[in-house]
Amino acid sequence: MSISARLAPHQRVFAAFAIYSFALGNLFPRLPDIKRAMAIEEGALGLALIGISTGTLIALTLAAPVIARLGHRNALFALLPLMSLCFAIAVHATGPLALYFLLIPAGLTMGAIEIIVNVEADRVEAALGRRVMNRAHAFWSFGFFAAGLFGAAMAQIGMTPAVHMALVLPITFAAVHLLLGDFQPALKRDTETADTGPAIARPTKAIMVLVGVSLSAMLLEGASIDWSAIYMRSVFDALPFLGGLAVATSALSQAITRYHADKIVDRFAPDRVAQVMQAAMAIGAIVVFLAPSALIALLGFALLGMGTAVIFPLAMSAAAQRSDRSAALNVAALAQFSFVIFLLGPPLLGFIAEHAGLRWTFGAGLPLIIISFMLSGALGSKPPQH
Helix, strand or coil, X not given: CCHHHHCCHHHHHHHHHHHHHXXXXXXXXXXXXXXXXXXXXXXXXXXXXXXXXXXXXXXXXXXXXXXXXXXXXXXXXXXXXXXXXXXXXXXXXXXXXXXXXXXXXXXXXXXXXXXXXXXXXXXXXXXHCCXXXXXXXXXXXXXXHHHHHHHHHHHXXXXXXXHHHHHHHHHHHHHHHHHCCCCCCCCCCCCCCCCCCCCCCCCCHHHHHHHHXXXXXXXXXXXXXXXXXXXXXXXXXXXXXXXHHHHHHXXXXXXXXXXXXXXXXXXXXXXXXXXXXXXXXXXXXXXXXXXXXXXXXXXXXXXXXXXXXXXXXXXXXXXXXXXXXXXXXXXXXXXXHHHHHHHHHHHHHHHHHHHHCCHHHHXXXXXXXXXXXXXXXXXXXXXXXX
């Protein structure tokens, strides 16, 4: 019996999240080497990274009908290795403009995969009658943790980003066939409809408040992904392995928090959980900002990973539970407008790093955490009802 045949449907969904994040996450421990090879500053690198967000936003907006025609199984089997291939090609770029355009196809595949795995997690959750979404995202973080360690090791032994990313392709291909070989799409929810609504969902005032709640978490999660390895190697002249370890540390603490989050949210009020997470995020940002050594900075990244783990899922739940209009429309509005933070975050943080120093990449998030903390009451003051 194959490995995939031994897995339950929800476990195959977890595997899809982990493969997706592993294929994606290997890029980020190598950003210091890519930056050095191009001889560019943080601002130019940040602008180049918009290519990923550009492609992802296009796919999130337009890819659903194409995915529906292909089917989730066929799309996953094609898109996961294709994403690895796109990243392997992108790292051959010789300048930031070329990197931007080469990252757009990678972003397109990412956006399509993002739709598939989240829809599958939602459908499996409905079929099981219990929460699995946070655990699914925990496996995304576990995959990113594995990518951080693998990328750190490849950087430490001096393997070039091009060879490293080429090596990720057969690993991804093998993982898809070993772990997803028996994958079958879950049955649609009874509430699903063929009407997907407008391509761009208009946010209400209440949804914009939820965007504000998730603002700091999304920006600092992006900062940890994009800039932690560069921060470690530039601020502390750390070994390449420590740069990659910063990415892995944030991902691991995020994964552990997400894995246990469903039980925590069931027991305590969402706004209280969010406030504790925001406090952890604030302490993490301060520790990274003031860290006197690389090891202390790693502690800060662990706190940032924990703090950013569940705030956006809580905001998504709050949006879905609103009764002013359909849950699908509110969720789409929150997802699309929150994603703009990822689109604007990399260049903004890159220019801050270039002109004020890499420590300010994380210190600049503190005012946003305060805003998110003040708005967290919008998540609800009672534990969710089943």
